[in-house]
Amino acid sequence: MAKLLLVEDNEMNRDMLARRLMRRGFEVTVAIDGEQALKKLSEGRFDLVLMDLSLPVMDGWEATRRIRQKPKYADLPIIALTAHALEGDRHKAIEAGCNGFETKPVKIESLLETMSNWLDG
Incomplete structure (x- = not known):
């Protein structure tokens, strides 16, 4: 079972996505901002991070740069998760160190396919 770190500040989005992923067999740990994501990474081992880019305290771009x-x-x-769907946003996320990019609202099948590409190596 893959261990995921879901970094999302919106409670409704976080809870909905976490439940959907857990039903598919993933172990999900949540963080609500970039600083908390860095702390949780240091406390455990994760197979993949789902990173919202627009976060309070420390945004997802900065958190990703620090992780890298x-x-x-x-x-x-x-994998970047964002409501910003412009090509420039995708480029900025990849430049910061994200491997993939999914727009919100999250289409679960597309997200699972992107995740699978990275988890299955």
Whole structure:
């Protein structure tokens, strides 16, 4: 069972997505901002991060850049989740260190396919 870190500040989005992923057999840990995501990463092992980009305290772009600065997370897949659907946003997320990009509202089948590409190597 893959362990996911879901970083999402919107309670309704976070709860809905976490439930849908758990029903599909994933173990989900949640963080509500970038700082909390970094703390949870340091406390456990995760197979993939789902990172909202628009977060309070520390946004997802900065959190992703900080994650990528640590060699032990070099191969950790990070999928950006955002309501910003412009190509420039996708490019900015990839530049920050995200491996994939999914727009909100999340289409679960598309997200699962993107996740599978990174989890299955």
